[in-house]
Amino acid sequence: MEKQLNxxxxxxxxxxxxxxxxxxxxxxxxxxxxxxxxxRLILYGKKNLLQDxxxxxxxxxxxxxxxxxxxNCQYDDFDLRDFIIEERGIAFKKDFVPSLxxxxxENFDKxxxxxxxxxxxxxxxxxxxxxxxxxxxxxxxxxxxxxxxLDKADVDVKExxxxxxxxxxxxxxxxxxxxxKEKAEQMEKLIKGKGVKRIxxxxxxxxxxxxxxxxxxxxxxxxxxxxxxxxxxELIDEGKLSLKKVENKSITYHDPCILAKDLDILETPRTILxxxxxxxxxxxxxxxxxxxxxxxxxxxxxxxxxxxxxxxxNELKETKALDYVSACPTCKDVLKSLQMKDIMxxxxxxxx
Amino acid sequence: MKVKSFLSKGxxxxxxxxxxxxxxxxxxxxxxxxxxxxxxxxxxxxxxxYKTQFGEVPAIPSAVVSPKNTEEVQKVVILANKYHVxxxxxxxxxxxxxxxxxxxxxxxxxxxxxxxxxxxxEISRVAVFESGIIGTNLEKELNYKGYSSGNIPxxxxxxxxxxxxxxxxxxxFSTKYGKIEDMVLGLTAVLPDGEILRIKPVSRKxxxxxxxxxxxxxxxxxxxxxxxxxxxxxxxxxxxxxxFAFDSVETALDxxxxxxxxxxxxxxxxxxxxxxxxxxxxxxxxRSKYQQAFGVAGKILTGKVSxxxxxxxxxxxxxxxxxxxxxxxxxxxxxxxSEGDEDFVFxxxxxxxxxxxxxxxxxxxxxxxxxxxxxxxxxxxGPIILRNGGIVDTIEVVSLFKDAPALYNDIIESMSGxxxxxxxxxxxxxxxxxxxxLYITFAGFxxxxxxxxxxxxxxxxxxxxxxxxxxxxxxxIGFLRKPFMQKEFGIAxxxxxxxxxxxxxxxxxxxxGKLVEGKDGKTVK
Ligand SMILES: Cc1cc2nc3c(=O)[nH]c(=O)nc-3n(C[C@H](O)[C@H](O)[C@H](O)COP(=O)(O)OP(=O)(O)OC[C@H]3O[C@@H](n4cnc5c(N)ncnc54)[C@H](O)[C@@H]3O)c2cc1C
Ligand code: SF4
Ligand code: SF4
Numbered sequence: 001m002e003k004q005l006n007x008x009x010x011x012x013x014x015x016x017x018x019x020x021x022x023x024x025x026x027x028x029x030x031x032x033x034x035x036x037x038x039x040r041l042i043l044y045g046k047k048n049l050l051q052d053x054x055x056x057x058x059x060x061x062x063x064x065x066x067x068x069x070x071x072n073c074q075y076d077d078f079d080l081r082d083f084i085i086e087e088r089g090i091a092f093k094k095d096f097v098p099s100l101x102x103x104x105x106e107n108f109d110k111x112x113x114x115x116x117x118x119x120x121x122x123x124x125x126x127x128x129x130x131x132x133x134x135x136x137x138x139x140x141x142x143x144x145x146x147x148x149x150l151d152k153a154d155v156d157v158k159e160x161x162x163x164x165x166x167x168x169x170x171x172x173x174x175x176x177x178x179x180x181k182e183k184a185e186q187m188e189k190l191i192k193g194k195g196v197k198r199i200x201x202x203x204x205x206x207x208x209x210x211x212x213x214x215x216x217x218x219x220x221x222x223x224x225x226x227x228x229x230x231x232x233x234e235l236i237d238e239g240k241l242s243l244k245k246v247e248n249k250s251i252t253y254h255d256p257c258i259l260a261k262d263l264d265i266l267e268t269p270r271t272i273l274x275x276x277x278x279x280x281x282x283x284x285x286x287x288x289x290x291x292x293x294x295x296x297x298x299x300x301x302x303x304x305x306x307x308x309x310x311x312x313x314n315e316l317k318e319t320k321a322l323d324y325v326s327a328c329p330t331c332k333d334v335l336k337s338l339q340m341k342d343i344m345x346x347x348x349x350x351x352x
Numbered sequence: 353m354k355v356k357s358f359l360s361k362g363x364x365x366x367x368x369x370x371x372x373x374x375x376x377x378x379x380x381x382x383x384x385x386x387x388x389x390x391x392x393x394x395x396x397x398x399x400x401x402y403k404t405q406f407g408e409v410p411a412i413p414s415a416v417v418s419p420k421n422t423e424e425v426q427k428v429v430i431l432a433n434k435y436h437v438x439x440x441x442x443x444x445x446x447x448x449x450x451x452x453x454x455x456x457x458x459x460x461x462x463x464x465x466x467x468x469x470x471x472x473x474e475i476s477r478v479a480v481f482e483s484g485i486i487g488t489n490l491e492k493e494l495n496y497k498g499y500s501s502g503n504i505p506x507x508x509x510x511x512x513x514x515x516x517x518x519x520x521x522x523x524x525f526s527t528k529y530g531k532i533e534d535m536v537l538g539l540t541a542v543l544p545d546g547e548i549l550r551i552k553p554v555s556r557k558x559x560x561x562x563x564x565x566x567x568x569x570x571x572x573x574x575x576x577x578x579x580x581x582x583x584x585x586x587x588x589x590x591x592x593x594x595x596f597a598f599d600s601v602e603t604a605l606d607x608x609x610x611x612x613x614x615x616x617x618x619x620x621x622x623x624x625x626x627x628x629x630x631x632x633x634x635x636x637x638x639r640s641k642y643q644q645a646f647g648v649a650g651k652i653l654t655g656k657v658s659x660x661x662x663x664x665x666x667x668x669x670x671x672x673x674x675x676x677x678x679x680x681x682x683x684x685x686x687x688x689x690s691e692g693d694e695d696f697v698f699x700x701x702x703x704x705x706x707x708x709x710x711x712x713x714x715x716x717x718x719x720x721x722x723x724x725x726x727x728x729x730x731x732x733x734g735p736i737i738l739r740n741g742g743i744v745d746t747i748e749v750v751s752l753f754k755d756a757p758a759l760y761n762d763i764i765e766s767m768s769g770x771x772x773x774x775x776x777x778x779x780x781x782x783x784x785x786x787x788x789x790l791y792i793t794f795a796g797f798x799x800x801x802x803x804x805x806x807x808x809x810x811x812x813x814x815x816x817x818x819x820x821x822x823x824x825x826x827x828x829i830g831f832l833r834k835p836f837m838q839k840e841f842g843i844a845x846x847x848x849x850x851x852x853x854x855x856x857x858x859x860x861x862x863x864x865g866k867l868v869e870g871k872d873g874k875t876v877k
Contacts, residue, residue: 006739009405009735009739010732010735010736010739011735012404012405012735013401013402013404013405013734013735013738013739014731014732014734014735015396015446015507015510015731015734016444016445016446016509016510017509017510017729017731018509019444019486019509019510020486020487020488020489020508020509020510021488021509025464026467026489028465029418029420029462029464029465029466029467029484030388030418030462030464031388031391031392031416031442031445031462031464032387032388032391034391037390037391040390040391040404041387041390041391043405044355044390044407047407048354049354049355049407050354050355050386050387051353051354051386052385052386052387055385055386055387056387059387072509074730074731074732075732284492284493284495284496285492289492303380
């Protein structure tokens with residue numbers, strides 16, 4: 001921890017070398033919301049040098065947790081988001097919850113998930129578990145496309161999700177670490193009870209939560225969890241799915257932050273799209289440089305979140321592609337004005 | 353506020369001004385909040401940055417105002433005139449001379465909401481940007497369309513085009529593409545009385561003294577730049593890289609001078625002195641561990657520095673081995689990047705190789721160039737040194753070729769002699785047919801940080817002036833170099849500079865305490 005604290009001090013005195021990539025800074029123009037200034041304020045918070053506590057807590061919620069600053073950091077061993085989350089934890093304990101986040105927390109209180117009352121999914125048999133994330137649950141097109149792909153490749157899955165089942169990410173983002181740990185433990189029990197060898201899911205956030213943050217919270221689900229996109233690519237490579245080609249169609253792929261920056265999945269979706277015959281039109285900010293869509297509950301401030309969304313929409317529109325696609329149900333929903341599709345839908349449509 | 357300012361005290365600003373300015377730019381874009389006052393209290397003036405870790409900052413602004421376009425800037429400036437509120441423009445805040453520090457409790461005018469790429473005229477190859485766009489994004493937008501500005505400063509990821517213009521910045525590819533003053537064709541600025549000045553984008557004209565040049569290097573003292581027209585070029589089709597080893601800085605300077613005095617225009621030319629050659633390329637050295645880590649200053653250290661400091665500085669050494677590395681041991685490395693139209697690049701490469709041969713340069717191939725390309729934005733060591741109680745900074749000066757060797761020797765010796773110095777090294781990175789820019793990096797672990805810092809700066813400035821050099825090539829003046837402006841310009845020159853600034857900014861609205869002594873009629877510090 002001392003090493004990490006030293007890095008926080010280094011970050012607070014860095015020339016802000018990653019600033020160009022921070023979507024919150026770019027969408028608001030605020031120096032205060034740049035990574036380096038956040039680090040300085042966090043350091044001052046720790047040193048008890050700040051008097052305006054609400055202003056400080058608001059600052060730590062002015063972050064999309066997108067990881068651009070991590071990808072572009074001068075230090076390989078530093079992740080500013082760890083400190084931002086730590087401060088959100090302190091804020092939560094002091095009852096500081098931004099309005100955008102409080103609705104979600106209310107739902108968690110009542111229904112155990114971020115969306116509201118819903119049915120529990122628990123069906124099928126097989127060695128592979130298909131976890132239906134909260135955002136996938138709300139998107140019947142992604143669900144049916146994924147189902148179609150699995151059927152076509154003859155893959156039997158145990159499908160689960162809905163009800164009060166959630167990976168807990170919204171709680172993690174809100175700084176409710178006890179709530180998050182509870183959710184992680186609930187998920188661990190559920191998954192271990194399923195007796196599956198591998199889990200697939202459409203949501204990059206769920207993967208990161210289960211692979212990284214659960215372990216930080218002391219929970220280890222000990223099962224490989226991959227994105228449906230990765231799984232579909234395996235099926236294609238094994239010859240279990242054959243795809244028909246489209247002609248004269250351009251497409252722009254929006255890289256979801258966690259998938260590109262944390263999970264390093266950049267080429268797989270592009271390879272699949274090219275295989276289907278699409279001509280890829282990249283934005284000026286693509287791959288690890290792609291800007292965040294703003295998410296739903298990661299940023300605490302509604303105006304900031306909308307400004308990030310508008311910025312990304314405009315960047316995507318610049319490509320003038322016929323279709324837009326992503327690989328994250330949240331991105332798809334946030335960027336719906338572009339008739340964004342999920343890559344599962346594109347693959348589903350291309351099945352022979 | 354618990355965070356204290358140590359250079360300049362703030363003052364209270366009228367409630368009416370705040371109320372009215374909120375009406376102009378919107379409530380959200382005017383702030384008197386603690387978090388914002390702290391965030392705009394220092395740029396990248398190194399001693400100021402050093403102090404921040406202890407909760408001290410140079411100067412706290414009265415408020416931060418972030419307008420979204422030229423028209424809003426105009427209204428803010430007119431209002432500031434009405435209430436006699438002073439304004440310090442803030443671009444990326446990467447300036448290293450304290451030019452964006454809000455003295456006298458001025459308000460900050462943050463340009464970073466104006467960060468759009470406006471348009472590209474592909475026929476004339478002119479691009480227009482809002483002034484607050486960060487360099488990396490400016491380049492990304494241009495690259496996307498197949499172009500580049502050619503201005504690639506080390507701070508590209510944290511500085512704005514408005515800041516570049518205001519400081520006369522220089523990029524790593526300047527020997528071919530020039531400094532920012534060679535790229536700016538026109539601009540839009542809001543003057544101190546609130547008038548909007550639009551300077552047409554053409555290459556050359558004969559319409560009296562150039563108003564554009566008044567803004568180049570004006571460091572926010574004459575107005576707020578809101579839009580910049582830049583000349584751009586196609587991404588080069590051919591690139592050739594070369595590295596040679598020479599016996600001394602003098603020989604390397606002779607060789608490079610002869611190259612740039614032909615028609616050759618290599619984009620990158622860098623001469624690294626022996627210490628920087630060692631550090632950059634990690635060549636094996638027979639020198640003592642102190643000399644290896646600290647270079648020239650290591651000679652006088654003889655074991656006085658703690659192993660911790662030794663480790664810190666050694667960390668900056670390149671650790672990647674490569675073929676031909678030994679050729680650089682004890683030598684001065686010179687790297688070249690030639691780029692552009694294939695035919696010209698091949699010709700230029702021939703000229704470079706011919707001149708290298710003439711001065712017995714040993715070819716080391718491309719690898720050192722790749723290592724440099726890889727490391728050229730790496731400044732991670734700076735904060736580590738500051739955190740450990742050290743001081744680190746850079747100083748860039750320029751002189752004619754005839755004075756360059758003597759200036760190099762004098763500046764290194766003078767700076768190394770300051771108590772507390774542990775490392776002083778140099779490279780040349782911007783060349784013209786007549787002159788070269790010398791860039792010094794220094795670090796010290798002194799008992800009295802401020803004294804060491806001030807003495808080292810004075811030593812460098814005095815040495816430069818002794819050899820007819822100019823005290824800044826591209827970082828500018830800010831407040832730190834202000835005391836040397838009279839020696840730079842002479843009494844008449846400094847007075848003329850003051851007269852011009854005071855004539856444009858009669859009521860001293862913009863950036864108090866910068867560029868020339870007594871700009872605002874008050875002495876700061
Ligand atoms: C790590 C590092 C590396 C660097 N490398 C280089 C380099 O390679 N080459 C180089 O030239 N410099 C370099 N610098 C210095 C610095 O980046 C430049 O001086 C840069 O031009 C400053 O731009 P900025 O946007 O950060 O301006 P700021 O620091 O915000 O401001 C600089 C000055 O310009 C004024 N100003 C800013 N914007 C406007 C505007 N729109 N209208 C009017 N006035 C304005 C400010 O008031 C201030 O006086 C480096 C700095 C760092 C920290
Ligand atoms: S995680 Fe993203 S939004 Fe947050 S500070 Fe880093 S770059 Fe900015
Ligand atoms: S996150 Fe890394 S690159 Fe960004 S300001 Fe901090 S130390 Fe610098």
